[in-house]
Amino acid sequence: MIGPLAEYALKSSLVLVTCGAVSWMLRHRSSALRHALWSAALAATIILGPLSAVTPPLKIPLFPRAIAAATTRNHSGGRGTMPAGEAARATLPEHVVSPSRPVHGRSRVDGSTLIRAISAVAPIAWLIGVMAQLGRMLTSRVRLRRLRKQAARIVAPRFQALIGEIGRGIRMTGEVELLSSGRVRTPVAFGILRPAVVLPAGADSWSNTRLRIVLTHELAHIRRRDALTHVIGELAGAIHWYNPLVWYAVDRLILERERACDDEVVQGGTPGIDYAHHLVSLARHMVARPGHLRNALTVAHAVNLDRRVKALLMPALRRGRLTPAQGGVITAHFVAAVFALTLVGPVSPSVEGAAASLAERPRPLPVGISAPRRLTSPDRRRELPPRSSAPPSRIHSEPVAESQPVAPPSTSGARAGEHPDPEPEPEPHTADALADPRSEVIEIANPRALWPSDQEINTSSERHFIERLRAAAEHEKTFEYDFVRERAEWALTRVRGAAIVAPLVEALGDRDWRVQANAAWALAAIDALEAARSILPLLEHENWRVRAQAASSLLDLGATLNLDLLSRLSRDPAWQVRISVVEFLRRAGGPEAQELLDRMACVPHGGTRMEVEAARAEFGAR
Secondary structure, three states: OHHHHHHHHHHHHHHHHHHHHHHHHOOOOOHHHHHHHHHHHHHHHHHHHHHHHHOOOEEOOOOHHHHHHHHHHHOOHHHHHOOHHHHHHHHOOOOOOOOOOOOHHHHHHHHHHHHHHHHHHHHHHHHHHHHHHHHHHHHHHHHHHHHHHHOEEOOOHHHHHHHHHHHHHOOOOOOOEEEEEOOOOOOEEEOOOOOEEEEEHHHHHOOHHHHHHHHHHHHHHHHOOHHHHHHHHHHHHHHOOOOHHHHHHHHHHHHHHHHHHHHHHHHOOOOHHHHHHHHHHHHHHHHHOOOOOOOOEEOOOOOOHHHHHHHHOOOOOOOOOOOHHHHHHHHHHHHHHHHHHHHEEOOOOOHHHHHHHHHOOOOOOOOOOOOOOOOOOOOOOOOOOOOOOOOEOOOOOOOOOOOOOOOOOOOOOOOOOOOOOOOOOOOOOOOOOOOOHHHHOOOOOOHHHHOOOHHHHHOOOOHHHHHHHHHHHOOOOOOOOOOHHHHHHHHHOOOEOOEOHHHHHHHOOOOEHHHHHHHHHHHHHOOOHHHHHHHHHHHHOOOHHHHHHHHHHHHHOOOOOOHHHHHHHOOOOOHHHHHHHHHHHHHHOOHHHHHHHHHHHHOOOHHHHHHHHHHHHHHHHO
């Protein structure tokens, strides 16, 4: 079984490498074209395996070893009739093949044993991985079905008229169900046969401009059948979960899909800078209060947001749709590639060929002289902190210059958790890595056993705060990184003496940065305005996640920061902090705030830069 799996992976990788090269050559063409290209490539990686299994392959040698073995066998003369073992011994001195010395023949025997062991384990490991990925897909579909069932249908004339107008503008056919739900924070679209768009519960208060932008983007997903290509990407990722090339291709598929829908919005008459402002605003709200469905199609998709915003700032970029001619060319190449790779298969070198290859060697190496070893580079992976320990927090008051290089997280003395604008070396995707949102979760066995009793809550003077957390603890998880429930469950374990605010304020000084970040989140979730001053020192924390959460919490609490502090924060290495600074300055107003915004106009991060430009435009209109 290891043979077919390796062949399947090789063929799929060849398709994706070719697709990547073609996509790079088409980098100046429309995103819709590149999205169709990646969709076809991922579809090919799905069907190559089943087709290769049922189609007799043409045994064309692909590997030099197989070619060498076949060539040697044809030119081996009389030696070709010699048994394999005798052929090997006829060439090598007796002391080289003596049982008392290690020889290449023994290495081959050991290698064969290892291959047999891998052959037995590999299919099981592959199937386990596939089942796990398919389980995630099924769970996502169940959640989407539940969301559709529980959402309320929108029948307001304003929405229906806008849906019809946009549908005619983008030439969309078929009916679309427009729904509203409090379970989503940003608009989402889903459904292949029965498409639907779900808006947040507060969407009726949106301006006509934002509503038009959002609906145009989501309806573009439906018109382009992006739900189908999304399933193709998910299936390819499930089947090839072990192949990093496939996950790269899925990431490119998502990026080009979102950019293609962004192009639809811009082609509809919305200026790119205005659309970028709304896009970043929706994305910031989504990060601050997660609640969208990860596997649905959403205008504020957090993946590659910076690259999408940069694309919106390029007026010369081609933004056309996929033409029938382009679709025909991609389809023809897709069929040809699948047909060719299905028929072609590698030839494994035979044992007789390998023995004949040994017989053709003119002289063996003398004893004591060995072939040079291939040196391997030292392991350059960064050490990670032990999973059982949490990094201690160190509060400092030194401002961080934006141009100052920031070392990636490590166990050395470098500042942990920094995330400067030139992207740092990516961290491993583990629960302990600061780049992973799961790093914020505090694992507690049975946290509800530590909650206050109903009697304690009913007699508490802070009952309304505790009730808010209890409601958040019942929040239904809607995607993988939705940690509202976990944070609320942890916060309720901090209740002491029927009080919640004081224990959470005390937790802000904990040595564990996760405790500090979760405490800041909880204080904002219960609207504990008196805790704003206690959250303030976290803006100088070494960990960018703590600083970003502190800034977001202070915004939610309606706090006002002085311009000296905002000036320091405007140079924070983390864009998640700087983007909150823009909102603080927008609220503050005045010439000094405008001057600071002018200084932030050249920040590297595209999303922050667009927020700055939008705020400056508002200042100019006042």
